[in-house]
Amino acid sequence: MMRNMKPTLTVICLLLNLIFNSNRLSAQPVPAIDENIPYLVTFGGDGDTAWGDDDFCQIIFFSLPETYEHPFFIRVFDPDISEDIDEPKGEWDTITRFSIYGGQGACSEEDARRSNLKGNYNSGNLLATKTFNANPRYNNNWYTFGPFNPTEGELLRDYGGYIFKLIIEGLSGDDGNLYKLFLTTERDENRPVEGAFAFYFKYKFRxxxxxxxxxxxxPYITSDVIAIKQSNFDWDNDGFIRIISPAKNGELLKTSGDDQWTESRHTITKEEHNSSLDIQLIKRKSPMVKDNNVVIFLENQYGELMPFYSIPIGGIPKYKYSIGIKPKK
Incomplete structure (x- = not known):
């Protein structure tokens, strides 16, 4: 049973309002500019997990402010599976389905926020869906879903407003579909919705x-978090992952090998409360691991998944070297 997280999520919403009132609108692309991630990735349902996708599905949430009253669109860059960007395994035979959900339960349903695909993860009202295969029409091009009315989402004020869920599923085949997303006010142009943002509980990317x-x-650390557990999959021993925060200057996370899960626990100090963590993924210099796809998620001390946000709430955290240093007598 999930605890009542309303007080801490309300704090998040207040901070988000501060960010967006300062015109920080780079949160609209997924992956976002501050994340410096080239593509999201979803393999076909017959794929090999050793290529970097543990369950061939990705779930992305979008939040629109309750005050936003105009139609909007969700655009997908390169949704097909073919040349240039995607990762082949033999012939191009993969089919990927993109589905958008709103309404009651789209995000509040606990199964939608888990690290596996059991239960009612595709909860809510299905608003739009489309399958893609090796169609050159969408190679290196955008496909647009919508328009959607903001009130078609699930109203969750503790998550910032009306919530929409995008599920990307590899139905068949074994190729890797690499793509990007954008929440926009326009059908044929990427113009951000002011105050909107994306978040995800389990993240898969190249x-x-x-x-x-x-x-x-x-991730954002609320005042009730005293410890986190990170889990990552198929890191391929590609360098290291570290945490930068007001109290951590590069604390290392345990990293996984090929087709493996691994986890590590990390204590959270009071100096890190009500701020973001900067989890940095740093590749090894040599030999280079090419086309590395990674899965990662984070849990608090209660075993609840913690969302990653498309921008760092409160700004990119910096280590405060004075923490823990006592003045000389």
Missing amino acids: LYNDVNEVSHIY
């Missing part, structure tokens, strides 16, 4: 092949 690129994910 790392850059450039060893000098550092990717980031940003």
